[in-house]
Each structure stands twice: as structure tokens, then as C-alpha cells.
Amino acid sequence: MLEINNLCVSLKNNNTLIIKDLSLIVPKGEVHAIMGPNGSGKSTLAHVIAGKDGYEVTDGEIIWNGTNILNQTPEERAAFGVFLAFQYPMEVPGVAGLTFLRTAMNAIRRKNDQETLTTPQFMRLVKQKSADLHIDMEMLKRPVNVGFSGGEKKRAEILQMAMLAPSLIVLDETDSGLDIDALKIVSEGVNTLRGADRTMLVITHYQRLLDYIIPNKVHVLANGQIKGSGDKNLALKLEKSGYTAYAN
Amino acid sequence: MKAITERTEAEKSLIQYFEQFSAKLPGNNTVKNIRKSAIARFSQLGLPHSQIEEWKYTDLRSIITHTFAPPEQEQATLDAFKLDLQLNHAINIDATRLTFVNGQFDSILSDKADLDNFDFKPINLALKEQNFSNAQKKVYTSLNNDPIGVLNTAFMSDGALLNLKSSPTKPIHIVHVTTGNRPAAVTTRNIVYFGKGVKVTLIESFITIGSQPTQVNSLTQLFIAPNAEVNHIKIQRESEASTHLSKWLVNLGAKSSYKGFQYSQGAELSRNEINVNFKGANAVADVSGITLLHGTQHCDTTMVIDHSEPGCESRELFKFILDDCSRGIFQGKIIVNSRAQKTDGKQTAQALLLSSSSDFNSKPELEIYADDVTCGHGSTCTQIDPELVFYCRSRGIPEAEARALLMESFAANALEKVVDESISETIIKEIRDWFVELTTCKEH
Structure with missing residues (x-):
């Protein structure tokens, strides 16, 4: 279960709060969506869960599987099952996708006192996972995300997710920069990864992503606070009426 | 003189x-x-x-x-x-x-x-x-x-x-x-x-x-x-x-x-x-390099490419990774003689500064006396992108390892110029050893 209690976040060296006393519970195995207008604090929430530098948590806690993860480094959180799918996945020139994935997987396995994967073990796994997600292995021989289209980058993220097998997935505006076909493909990938042991937080501006990734619950984030919660129909309502009702 | x-x-x-x-x-x-x-x-x-x-x-x-x-x-x-x-x-x-x-x-x-x-x-x-x-x-x-x-x-x-x-x-x-x-x-x-x-x-x-x-x-x-x-x-x-x-x-x-x-x-x-x-005429020169410096090391790479014949191509790509108070220098001169028409010359020098006290000086010079030529130069000076470090760390890669991976990524396209695999393997291993030493020194 993900439990966020009274979270207050500002930027480092700036006292203005971006997230104000936010509390949220996502039970294990559920998918919750967070919707909200620009500047409401959606991406900040995603970044703070993953442990990105540059923010100051002035109050509150983020409890994942019974542990407050706020004092953990990003890599410790990754080893603890947290995965942030980036709005704009980064390009890493000169590092092949396979090398990057293997480095990440083995770092996590070492941290969790598991044996690292040998090359054949790793290759078998990556072949299987890419086949499941209909990803061409050739893409992984190229440098991470370099020259990839928006859709390819998101699919590469989903493959990373499938390989690292996290238990808490935060999707930060995964629909950004995707056309409708790419959106479908990416959503299918995410849906394949849904399961009783996997908790997901889907952050989005638009309802359309939620046509494909159907959430158990939808929360409205405005002005740094959860202003309302409901089922998937809340998303449809927001699409019609906009966020004005939640402005204050 | x-x-x-x-x-x-x-x-x-x-x-x-x-x-x-x-x-x-x-x-x-x-x-x-x-x-x-x-x-x-x-x-x-x-x-x-x-x-x-x-x-x-x-x-x-x-x-x-x-x-x-x-x-x-x-x-x-x-x-x-x-x-x-x-x-x-x-x-x-x-x-x-x-x-x-x-x-x-x-x-x-x-x-x-x-x-x-x-x-x-x-x-x-x-x-x-x-x-x-x-x-x-x-x-x-x-x-x-x-x-x-x-x-x-x-x-x-x-x-x-x-x-x-x-x-x-x-x-x-x-x-x-x-x-x-x-x-x-x-x-x-x-x-x-x-x-x-x-x-x-x-x-x-x-x-x-x-x-x-x-x-x-x-x-x-x-x-x-x-x-x-x-x-x-x-x-x-x-x-x-x-x-x-x-x-x-x-x-x-x-x-x-x-x-x-x-x-x-x-x-x-x-x-x-x-x-x-x-x-x-019609010869090709492709010269590149990787320089890794720390402490107070000083390394000056100075090149002169003299195009005196037509139809030749020259490429230069030099990468410097500079830590502590070290200093890297790249001076690259391309001379294109009046008879060296159809010359194609390009030079690039890039530095990755790991410390605010390190220093990179880059001085390109083009001396062109022919009119039908393509010549260019470029130089950049960057630091390791913190967003990229976070991206790696969010995937479970510890910070020091992430930084080493990104330094390797910076050097990669120069290293690709070494076609013999056993030699490029040798160099990449030296580079990795250097990164490990750098991290170990910093930790102690």
C-alpha cells in the first residue's frame, strides 16, 4: 500500500509550497489516476516519490510497504520497488539500451542481496519481455532513447518497467507527445504489467489515457492539494467541465 | 620566431x-x-x-x-x-x-x-x-x-x-x-x-x-x-x-x-x-582522442591539418574529461591551400568539466585560401547533466556508477573511432579504471 500523509513540498531555497498537506492512499494492486491542471503539483508529486533532488519536503511522509521512503536515495527507492516512468524519457548517447538495462537490473539485484544475472540469463529475460511487449530487440542495441520517436521512448520505458519488475509504478504524464496509436500501444503495455502485486499512480492532464488504462480511482489535484476523488466517471466529468470548479 | x-x-x-x-x-x-x-x-x-x-x-x-x-x-x-x-x-x-x-x-x-x-x-x-x-x-x-x-x-x-x-x-x-x-x-x-x-x-x-x-x-x-x-x-x-x-x-x-x-x-x-x-589528392584523415585529467594535470593537444591537395577530407574529434584543478587545451588549425579545392574539413573539441576549478581552452583556426571548400569547427564545454544522473539513479544505478556511465557516454563517439576491437576494449577498460579511481579518491 502507498500511503502519503500530510505531505508538504517546496522547491529547495524557496519557501513557497507546491504541495500542501497532501494525503493519499493507494491500496496494493490498485491503479489510481491523478488529474489536474498545469502547475497543480502533479509532476512534483511524481518526482518527490522517486526522490529527485531540488525539492524540500517540509512535512509529512511517503510510506511504501510500511517504510517511509523519504530518507532513501533514488537508487534505494528503485531497489525497494519504486519506478518513475518519465514524462520525457532521457537520451543517453553512447550507452546501449541493453547495457543500461543490465547495469540497472544488476545494481538492484545487488542491493537486494540477489545474485546478479549472467549475460545468457539476462539475454533470455530481455528477449522474452520484449517479445511480450512486441518490442524489436534491435532497438535495445541502440543508445538509450537516442533518435527514438516519442512512442518508441515510452515503449522503451515500459520495457524497463517489465525488466525491473517494480511494485510501485508512477507514470508521469505518459501520454505527453503520443499520437493516438502510440497511446494505445503504450497503454496495452502498462495493462500487461497490472497485477495484484503492483500498485500504480497514473498522472495525467487528459481523460483519454484513462480510456485505455482504467483506474480504480481518480483524484483531482489542484493547487497542491487533493480536491476531490471518485471513480473513472470523475475523469469524464472533468473532461467536460474543466478544472475551474477546483481552482481554489 | x-x-x-x-x-x-x-x-x-x-x-x-x-x-x-x-x-x-x-x-x-x-x-x-x-x-x-x-x-x-x-x-x-x-x-x-x-x-x-x-x-x-x-x-x-x-x-x-x-x-x-x-x-x-x-x-x-x-x-x-x-x-x-x-x-x-x-x-x-x-x-x-x-x-x-x-x-x-x-x-x-x-x-x-x-x-x-x-x-x-x-x-x-x-x-x-x-x-x-x-x-x-x-x-x-x-x-x-x-x-x-x-x-x-x-x-x-x-x-x-x-x-x-x-x-x-x-x-x-x-x-x-x-x-x-x-x-x-x-x-x-x-x-x-x-x-x-x-x-x-x-x-x-x-x-x-x-x-x-x-x-x-x-x-x-x-x-x-x-x-x-x-x-x-x-x-x-x-x-x-x-x-x-x-x-x-x-x-x-x-x-x-x-x-x-x-x-x-x-x-x-x-x-x-x-x-x-x-x-x-583524395586522401582521408580522421584524428580523435580522449584525455582524462585530474589533480593539477595539464594536457595540450595542438593540431595542424594542412590541406595542400584537392579532394581531401579531415575529421577531428577530441574529448576531455577534467576534474579538480586540471587544465585541458585543444588548438586545431585547418589550412586549406589555394589548390586544395573540394576540401572537406571538420573539427570538434568537447570538454566535460567535473569540477568548477577545472579549465578548458579551445582555439580553432581556419586558414582557407581556396573557394570551393567545406570547413567547420565546434567546441563545447559541459557538465554532467543532473537530470541524467537522476534518470539513472531512478533505475537503481548508484550515483557513482551513474556518473561513470555518463562519462563513458560522453567519451563514446570518440572511442567509436578506434576500429580494432581489442584496442577499443583496452581503452574502455583504462577509462573505467580511471573512473573507479576517481570515485575511490573522492570517497576517502
Whole structure:
């Protein structure tokens, strides 16, 4: 279960709060969506869960599987099952996708006192996972995300997710920069990864992503606070009426 | 170049060492006379200083305060195990090895069996032959205005003379090792002739065994005949008590191809000069390098690409990773002669600064006298992108490992220029060792 209690976040060296006393519970195995207008604090929430530098948590806690993860480094959180799918996945020139994935997987396995994967073990796994997600292995021989289209980058993220097998997935505006076909493909990938042991937080501006990734619950984030919660129909309502009702 | 009026202590002692040791340096009377002219020329020029444009960022006159005598003439004994240990990852390169210990050919540490397959002679023997020494007069004249070049002529003790008429089956690896209990100045000259159409990989390694200060002056001349394909790699891992001055003079025949690469991580002070001269049309030169510096290391790479023939292509890509208070310098000049139409030249120098006290100076120069040419240059100076570090860490990669991965990513497209896999593997392993050492130093 993900439990966020009274979270207050500002930027480092700036006292203005971006997230104000936010509390949220996502039970294990559920998918919750967070919707909200620009500047409401959606991406900040995603970044703070993953442990990105540059923010100051002035109050509150983020409890994942019974542990407050706020004092953990990003890599410790990754080893603890947290995965942030980036709005704009980064390009890493000169590092092949396979090398990057293997480095990440083995770092996590070492941290969790598991044996690292040998090359054949790793290759078998990556072949299987890419086949499941209909990803061409050739893409992984190229440098991470370099020259990839928006859709390819998101699919590469989903493959990373499938390989690292996290238990808490935060999707930060995964629909950004995707056309409708790419959106479908990416959503299918995410849906394949849904399961009783996997908790997901889907952050989005638009309802359309939620046509494909159907959430158990939808929360409205405005002005740094959860202003309302409901089922998937809340998303449809927001699409019609906009966020004005939640402005204050 | 203006003559200097007052000599520094270092300059005086260099001239004095010449008087003291010249009788022991190899060569017939012709060579002895060339050496005398060279030291006389040096006494006019003195050590290069920052008022000379090519030495703007590396003022040897003020940096070099001490000079050392040439090493003792008796062969230093070095066991093969120690040499292999110091060669580190480079021992995995399957090549014919020619080893020079303190500037003298060591046949025991060289692959004698392979030597029968091509024409090799230690320069110290060649200097006693009349034909060869006559040819050296011309070489000396061409170096007349270069103080480091004239010092090389005055003091050169040995080196490899290779005449490759056909393609050898393996790369040739010239290993320059400096060892011993006292500081020494080691001066070597390599001359390699590549016959028409031959395909050769030539590697030069520079290492130090022990921590005694050394001054290395190494000059390599390549004469590449038409249609030949040459890969030329330098791996410089001398001790940080070393001063490394090196010069490559590359002459390219028509339709030949030259791929040069320099990996530099050693020496407190290093200057790598690379001069590429197109002597025939439609030749290609692709020169690149990776320099890793920390502490107060200073490395200056200065290139001149002289397009005197039409239809030639030149590419340069140099990467510097600079930590602490180190300083990297890249000076790249492309000259396009009026008859060198259809020249295509491009140079890029990039630095990754790991510390706010490190420094990178980049000075591109284009001198173009022809009208139908494509020439360009670019230079960037960056830091490791914190967003990228976070991306790696969010995937479970610890911070130090993430930073090393990103440094490797920065160097990658220069390293890709090394086509021989066993050599690029060697270099990547050296780079990774350097990163590990860097991280370990920071942690303690």
C-alpha cells in the first residue's frame, strides 16, 4: 500500500509550497489516476516519490510497504520497488539500451542481496519481455532513447518497467507527445504489467489515457492539494467541465 | 620566431647536457653535425613560451624549471613481468611488440620472431648509416623552427625505423617505457614508411615504472604511400611525475586513409602535437582522442591539418574529461591551400568539466585560401547533466556508477573511432579504471 500523509513540498531555497498537506492512499494492486491542471503539483508529486533532488519536503511522509521512503536515495527507492516512468524519457548517447538495462537490473539485484544475472540469463529475460511487449530487440542495441520517436521512448520505458519488475509504478504524464496509436500501444503495455502485486499512480492532464488504462480511482489535484476523488466517471466529468470548479 | 636573449636555468642545463653527453649519442659524423646544428638552433630559440601563438596556453619556458640528463647508457634491466603489469589492459592487444626501455631498443622484451616478417631497424643503428643520416638533414631542416623538434634531433637515442612494404598480419605495438632510480630525459624518434596499399595498425604506448620524474620527448614520422590504410593509436599512461612532449608528423599520399587516436591520462604536463599533411589528392584523415585529467594535470593537444591537395577530407574529434584543478587545451588549425579545392574539413573539441576549478581552452583556426571548400569547427564545454544522473539513479544505478556511465557516454563517439576491437576494449577498460579511481579518491 502507498500511503502519503500530510505531505508538504517546496522547491529547495524557496519557501513557497507546491504541495500542501497532501494525503493519499493507494491500496496494493490498485491503479489510481491523478488529474489536474498545469502547475497543480502533479509532476512534483511524481518526482518527490522517486526522490529527485531540488525539492524540500517540509512535512509529512511517503510510506511504501510500511517504510517511509523519504530518507532513501533514488537508487534505494528503485531497489525497494519504486519506478518513475518519465514524462520525457532521457537520451543517453553512447550507452546501449541493453547495457543500461543490465547495469540497472544488476545494481538492484545487488542491493537486494540477489545474485546478479549472467549475460545468457539476462539475454533470455530481455528477449522474452520484449517479445511480450512486441518490442524489436534491435532497438535495445541502440543508445538509450537516442533518435527514438516519442512512442518508441515510452515503449522503451515500459520495457524497463517489465525488466525491473517494480511494485510501485508512477507514470508521469505518459501520454505527453503520443499520437493516438502510440497511446494505445503504450497503454496495452502498462495493462500487461497490472497485477495484484503492483500498485500504480497514473498522472495525467487528459481523460483519454484513462480510456485505455482504467483506474480504480481518480483524484483531482489542484493547487497542491487533493480536491476531490471518485471513480473513472470523475475523469469524464472533468473532461467536460474543466478544472475551474477546483481552482481554489 | 624571435631569438631570446637571456637563457633560463633549464635552457642552460639542456645545452650543458648536450656538451656532456653528445659523444655518447648514436650516429656517424653527419648525424653528429646535425645534432650540433640542432642544439645551436635550440640555443637561439630557447624553450617555447606563451608569446608564441602555438604555445599560448602552455608556457614551457616558465613551467619547466628543471631538466634531466639522458639515462645511463648501459641497458636498464627490466623483467617482462613488471612490464606486463604496467602495460595493464594493453597486454591483451595481440600485436608484435617493439619495446624501448629508457629510449633504447630492448630485443629481449620485443617479439623477435615476428620481426623477421618486416623491415625493422632500431634508429640507433640506422643513424650510423650514411644514406639514412643524409636523409635526416632534410628532416632536421623541416623542424628548424620547432624548439621541441630540434631538441628531439639533438638528443634522440633510439626508436623504431619500420619499412612496411606489405600488410603485417598483426598490429605493431611500440612500447616506450621509462624506468630507473634517477630522473631522466628520454628522447626517441620513430620513422615508419607504409608502402602502397598496405593496411597497418600501429600502436604506441608510453608508460613509467617507478615514481621518479621523467621528461619524455617523442617524435613519430609517418610516410603513408598512396592507397594505404593506417590506424595509429597512442596510449599515454605515464606517471604523474612525468612531462610528456610528443609530436606526430603524418604525411598522406593520394587516396590513402589515416585514422589517428590518442588516449591520454598520464603525465603532469603533456603536449601532443599532431601535424597532418596531405601530399596527394583524395586522401582521408580522421584524428580523435580522449584525455582524462585530474589533480593539477595539464594536457595540450595542438593540431595542424594542412590541406595542400584537392579532394581531401579531415575529421577531428577530441574529448576531455577534467576534474579538480586540471587544465585541458585543444588548438586545431585547418589550412586549406589555394589548390586544395573540394576540401572537406571538420573539427570538434568537447570538454566535460567535473569540477568548477577545472579549465578548458579551445582555439580553432581556419586558414582557407581556396573557394570551393567545406570547413567547420565546434567546441563545447559541459557538465554532467543532473537530470541524467537522476534518470539513472531512478533505475537503481548508484550515483557513482551513474556518473561513470555518463562519462563513458560522453567519451563514446570518440572511442567509436578506434576500429580494432581489442584496442577499443583496452581503452574502455583504462577509462573505467580511471573512473573507479576517481570515485575511490573522492570517497576517502
